[in-house]
Amino acid sequence: MTSPAAPEPNAAFLDAIRFDGRGLVAAVAQQHDSGEVLMLAWMNREAAAETLRTGRVCYWSRSRGALWRKGETSGQEQRLVEMRLDCDGDALLLLVEQTGVACHTGRRTCFYRAARDGAAVEIAAPEADPAALYGQR
Amino acid sequence: MTSPAAPEPNAAFLDAIRFDGRGLVAAVAQQHDSGEVLMLAWMNREAAAETLRTGRVCYWSRSRGALWRKGETSGQEQRLVEMRLDCDGDALLLLVEQTGVACHTGRRTCFYRAARDGAAVEIAAPEADPAALYGQR
Incomplete structure (x- = not known):
């Protein structure tokens, strides 16, 4: 017997995020052990869901209007250690293991x-x- | 002899910030020594200028539509240690000395x-x- 519809993984966490009028939430990436703040980017629900599901950080590129799997081109990817949400639900803190460098410079x-x-x-x-x-x- | 118009302090830094369509920039506050990320809030140019001038962090409250001098009511103020700007100029990192607690909870x-x-x-x-x-x- 299979269940009629599998529940969305991490739905409770994703439902707690207050996405803005564009469907986006600010996400701050921090190197989990050193505490270095690496970057600030944006996620939509799909990007946050993929990040939680795969453990590899995926943002939403506002300039390209597409999912942005960090490091897909450069190899400088971010492995998610933990995703945190702030008090009013409109900002994420991503504790990550950064491969190489975070910045495109x-x-x-x-x-x-x-x-x-x-x-x-x-x-x-x-x-x-x-x-x-x-x-x- | 006085100069005809005093230049705005920190004008070069402020000019490097790319405020969004609302005139705002995201600002991440981090405890300068422990590395703890405390909060994410917003600044307009006036708030950023006041913060640099006074050394006390002042945000822009989107809900109240007014300058928000952090700790003015609660006493939990933030002293600015250093203000940093990201590569594309649309996010600030504030290294601060946080008095007490950052969160309203x-x-x-x-x-x-x-x-x-x-x-x-x-x-x-x-x-x-x-x-x-x-x-x-």
């Missing part, structure tokens, strides 16, 4: 500019060559 | 629910009584 984190003397000053250098990560584009 | 962090067995499970208890922080409302 080849830096470990996207937050590599700091306010210093009124200007945005680069405080981290690339660790990888974007051309090598993404091919000569 | 009395918890240290707003991200106190984790995806466990498909549901959102509370993984942190309140450290402060919200009624004491905000008065009996």
Whole structure:
């Protein structure tokens, strides 16, 4: 005997997320052990569901209007250690194991500019060559 | 001799922020020494400018449509240690010294629910009584 319709995995968690008018929620990725904040991106319900199901982080690309499996092109993927939700349900914190670098510039984190003397000053250098990560584009 | 118009402090940094159609940018607050991610909120240019100028974190409250000087009511303020900007300029990382608790529920962090067995499970208890922080409302 099979059940008529399998319940959606993680439905209770996904139902607790308050997606915005675009169907999106902000997601902050943090390296689980060092605590380094790597990036902020967006998820729709499908991306969050896939991430929980597969354990590999999948965002929603607002520029491409498509699912964005982090690292699919560059190899710099994120393995999900834990997904957390904030008090009002409109932000996610992803504890991840980051392979290589998170930023498309080849830096470990996207937050590599700091306010210093009124200007945005680069405080981290690339660790990888974007051309090598993404091919000569 | 006085200069005709004083330049806006931090103008170069503020100009590097790409505010969205609502004039807002997402801001992630992280305890500077422990690395704990405390909350995600929003800033407009005025809030970011005030935060840089005063060293006390000021957000923009989307629900109240007003500047939100964190801790003004509760006393649980955030002192800015450093403000960072991401690669595409549409997210801020605030390294802060958090007084007491960041969350209005009395918890240290707003991200106190984790995806466990498909549901959102509370993984942190309140450290402060919200009624004491905000008065009996």
